[in-house]
Amino acid sequence: MGNITLHKVSKSFGSSTIIPRIDLDIADAEFVVFVGPSGCGKSTLLRLIAGLEDVSGGTIFIDGKDVTKEAPAKRGLAMVFQSYALYPHMSVRNNIAFPLKMSGEDKAVIDKKVNDAARVLNLTAYLDRRPGQLSGGQRQRVAIGRAIVRQPKAFLFDEPLSNLDAALRGTMRLEISELHHQLNTTMIYVTHDQVEAMTMADKIVVLNAGNIEQVGTPLELYRNPQNLFVAGFIGSPKMNLISGNPASRANAATIGIRPEHINISKSGGDWKGTVSVSEHLGADTFLHVNTEGVGQVTVRADGDIAVEHGETIYLSPDQAKLHRFNAEGRVM
Template sequence: MGRIQLKKVTKRFGDVEVIPPLDLTIEDGEFTVFVGPSGCGKSTLLRLIAGLEDTSDGLIEIDDADATALPPSKRGLAMVFQSYALYPHMTVRKNIAFPMKMAGMDQAEQDRRIEAAAKALNLTDYLDRRPGQLSGGQRQRVAIGRAIVREPAAFLFDEPLSNLDAALRVGMRMEISELHKKLDTTMIYVTHDQVEAMTMADKIVVLQAGVIEQVGSPLELYRTPRNKFVAGFIGSPKMNFVEGPEAAKHGAHTIGVRPEHIDVVESGGEWHGTVGVAEHLGSDTFFHIHNTGLAETLTVRAIGDVKLNHGDTIHLSPRLEEMHKFGADGLRIG
């Protein structure tokens, strides 16, 4: 079991309230991602759940039992940090075994768990190597293996991929998602990277200044963001926002249109502008458009390798059915 409930959980550092009273339920077996900009409180919230920070007010329940005052070792959770924190003089086997050895576990049970974790993480051939002989991705898998053998109620990941290069991050993202399917255990994952959040999560929790802005599945947040902040944070490249007369024409203070929902047309489009930088990715081309009279820059996604040059005039047609409308308070209209 791994159901975690936060009830009016609050965190203050002196007189500064970094997390106002907050309610959240993470169901057993869910892959939940905390996402938001730097300083939004996502890592602090994870540390409160882990017991590495004390709550100022409120309750933390794990499987319906009050864990608010329990030390980290008694919560049945396993945390994987951004830093691998491996012992360089120990083999992979001994690194993975370390928490079980400290707990005085029987050697036969240690061996069983090590073999199972190594198989799940494709580390069987590396058990007798030391961390210095491994790649960054392999070292991260060892750190995850050390968490797996504890057989926790939930795994807590604090930006575990930020030290890896882009290609390794994509690979490890898939490996952690596959691991979640295999283990069917609750996982809470902190990241500032909304692409990681969108591709990995069952449920995303979007945070800003310690406040939960929205909770939902990746597609719920993409399709129906509850406010302008969530709309601008979820999706890559980010949503275009337009104010003024064009927004008023659609009955809103601000309209938002994602780059993939603006079509490039030969002529007669509702909007037009001048092509600035074009990012040719093969499967897609991203155009950054100036002189539209709508916003400083509009970003438009075109399918394939579209041939338009810097300085060309471009005609655009936003898909009205995909347009998002926001009031002056930033909240979604309708």
């Protein structure tokens, strides 16, 4: 089992509070992603769960047991870092086996666990190679394999894909998601990339300045952000947030509209604007439009839309998809 509960957990360094008191429940076998901008406290929170940092207040429970004062090795967790942290002079086999050898496992048990992990991660053909002979993605899989053989209650991933190129990150996202389904084990994943969060998570925890802004499934956060921070952070391109007269007419301090929820016309509409930049991505085109009285608006259009720089177009937001926020930035 891998249930993890945080009860009024906080962390301070001297007079600086990094994590105010927070509560969070993570269910067994759930894939939870901590997401937020740099410096929001997501890695610190992960390290508190792992036991690599001492809490300043509150309690951490794993499977109902208070582990707040327990050493990292006794918590039954396995961590995968941004750095692969592999031993360059050891083979892949010995890198994966290292934690088992250190714990005194029987050789036959070690061989079986290493071979099982290698099969799951498609590393069987590379077991006798050294890390320097592998690609970045393969090395990250070795680091994950070293965690798998420990058969932990939960896996903790601290931005494991940051060192990889864009194409490889996409491949590894799929592989880690598939691994979660195969192992059916709790996973907590830290990232600043909301695309990773949206595509991998069962549940997303959005953090800002150490506070939990919102918790929910990817679609819940996308469709129903509870405040301006979540509205502006979740989604790519991000939601258009508009204040001033357009918001006042909607009886709100700020209104939000997703780029795909804006209709485009060349003959007339609610907002008149001039196309400044067109980003053609194949199936989609993102138009950045300078609109009169509204400001710059990003619109998601069909990939083969025929518009040019400097062209005048009209935008009409779908009123049924409009998000309204009050002066405190909370959803109305």
